[in-house]
Amino acid sequence: MALDPKDQILAGSERVDKTFSFNTQDPTQPAQWWFQNTEEGLGLFVVFYTLACRWNRCLGCNLPSMSSLEKVHFKDIIEQVDAVFAIPEIRGKLGEIDKVILSNNGSMLDEITFPSTALFHLMVQLNCLLPKMNSVCLETRPEYVDWDELALLDRLLKERESDCHMELAIGFEAFDETIRNEVFVKGLSLPVFEKLLERMRPYGYGLKCYFMQKPVPSMSEEEAIDDIKAAIDYLSSSSDKFGVPINMHLNPTYAAKGTPLASSFQKGEYTPPQLESVAKAAASAKGKGLSLFIGLFDEGLAVPGGSFIRPGDKALVARLDEFNKTQNFDLLEEYA
Numbered sequence: 001m002a003l004d005p006k007d008q009i010l011a012g013s014e015r016v017d018k019t020f021s022f023n024t025q026d027p028t029q030p031a032q033w034w035f036q037n038t039e040e041g042l043g044l045f046v047v048f049y050t051l052a053c054r055w056n057r058c059l060g061c062n063l064p065s066m067s068s069l070e071k072v073h074f075k076d077i078i079e080q081v082d083a084v085f086a087i088p089e090i091r092g093k094l095g096e097i098d099k100v101i102l103s104n105n106g107s108m109l110d111e112i113t114f115p116s117t118a119l120f121h122l123m124v125q126l127n128c129l130l131p132k133m134n135s136v137c138l139e140t141r142p143e144y145v146d147w148d149e150l151a152l153l154d155r156l157l158k159e160r161e162s163d164c165h166m167e168l169a170i171g172f173e174a175f176d177e178t179i180r181n182e183v184f185v186k187g188l189s190l191p192v193f194e195k196l197l198e199r200m201r202p203y204g205y206g207l208k209c210y211f212m213q214k215p216v217p218s219m220s221e222e223e224a225i226d227d228i229k230a231a232i233d234y235l236s237s238s239s240d241k242f243g244v245p246i247n248m249h250l251n252p253t254y255a256a257k258g259t260p261l262a263s264s265f266q267k268g269e270y271t272p273p274q275l276e277s278v279a280k281a282a283a284s285a286k287g288k289g290l291s292l293f294i295g296l297f298d299e300g301l302a303v304p305g306g307s308f309i310r311p312g313d314k315a316l317v318a319r320l321d322e323f324n325k326t327q328n329f330d331l332l333e334e335y336a
């Protein structure tokens, strides 16, 4: 018999020794939101407050700590959607937003955590309120992407008055199979990934793949760079093979509070990657068939001193931020 979602979440914590507790907040308000610069223009990132990620096993991930251990009713999530568009800073920029990135710190297409009724309401509001939006991105695990959801999303987006591109975003984390599935406990095989590409192909959607540079203590700085380079080559050839545009979102790993990685960091067994190493890995994407975005924000979830940004990194952060906006590889030339 399938486990109750709450038991599934707690089993995940127990399986990999996650010690964090879950968040209790007003269920009618989103967890977080912020504006960010994207290749498409002004981006609005919204994180909804829902039932936590049911997988909850990935080493080093404490995103479920921002979510609820109890189911959040679709009526409350609908109120969250309305609350987002009532925030004065967002309200004032409705006509300027080019891209919306949607997350619930888990899977937006898992109807157990983000019910379909709320997803439908959200898509309707995007169609009605954001006339300039040309791209919408939904974060999810691949196994929750059903063909009927893809067909419905496609229909809703085609009814807009202006063109809008859909992007799905999945966590891949590491390319090395052993590190990804045995050490990091991601639960993602290449056949599952390729099946997702096949399912997406008819719709012309793009796929964003989140990677972490140096996600586990056993990796050296050089091995971490090589893993990202191998991932870039694989994603570039998969994009060609399946005809799905792919964007790599490369997150330098930080020691997230309440995770085994934070304990390793505190014991001196793990050091987050140097930002220069991140620039080196990113530089290898020059001339390849994918775009690249470097995450430069730890969402305030790192333990003190456990971030990948160190004193003296300000100029490089600005350069990488500029790269994110322009995809100009000349900015990374000295790291190639």
Ligand code: SF4
Residues within 6 Å of the ligand: 053, 054, 055, 056, 057, 058, 061, 062, 063, 064, 105, 106, 141, 171
């Ligand atoms: S990385 Fe994603 S799938 Fe893994 S536990 Fe965190 S939220 Fe869940």
